[in-house]
Amino acid sequence: MKIQTFYFGEIEMDEKSVVQFPNGIPGFHEEKEFVLLDIPDNPAFQILQSVHNQQLAFVVTNPYLFYKDYEFELDESTIEQLNIGEPEDVAVYTIVTLHDPFEQSTINLQAPIVMNTKNNMAKQVVLNNTSYQTKHLISKKNSSQGEPAHASTDKKNQ
Helix, strand or coil, X not given: CEEEECCCEEEECCHHHCEECCCCECCECCCCEEEEEECCCCCCEEEEXXXXXXXXXXXXXXXXXXXXXXXXXXXXXXXXXXXXXXXXXEEEEEEEECCCCXXXXXXXXXXXXXXXXXXCEEEECXXXXXXXXXXXXXXXXXXCCCCCCCCCCCHHHC
C-alpha cells in the first residue's frame, strides 16, 4: 500500500506494519492508523506517521536511550486494551519536540506511547501522579533538570 508522508513523500509500505491506536492519540482521536518509519542514518529516532493524514507525523524515540531509569506501571485496562501478554512484547516511545539547537529538544515522559509489538496495537498513556513532565531535555548537560526524573513503579508491567 502507498501512503503520503510528511517527511519522505510517497512511500510503499506493508499493511502489516500499520500500528492501530483504537482510541486515536490525544488531540487526534480520529487518527487511528499510524506507521513507524525509520530515519535514514539516525537509529535513535523514528517518525510516527499517520496513514491517512500526510500532515500528521511525530518524531519519536525510545526514552531509555536518554533516561535509563525511566519507569512506570501500566494499568490493567491498558494491558487488556492492548492485549499485552508478556513484558517483552512491549515497546515504549516518547514524542520529541524539536528545537534549534537540537540540545534544547525535549521528550514527553508524561505521556509515553506504549505498543504491543506482537499485534501492533498502541496507546498514548497519560501518566497521572508522576514527577514526569511533558518536556524533558534530550541533552541533560546544560540542563536545569539534571538527572532524569524517577517514579516509584513496578517495572514488570513495562
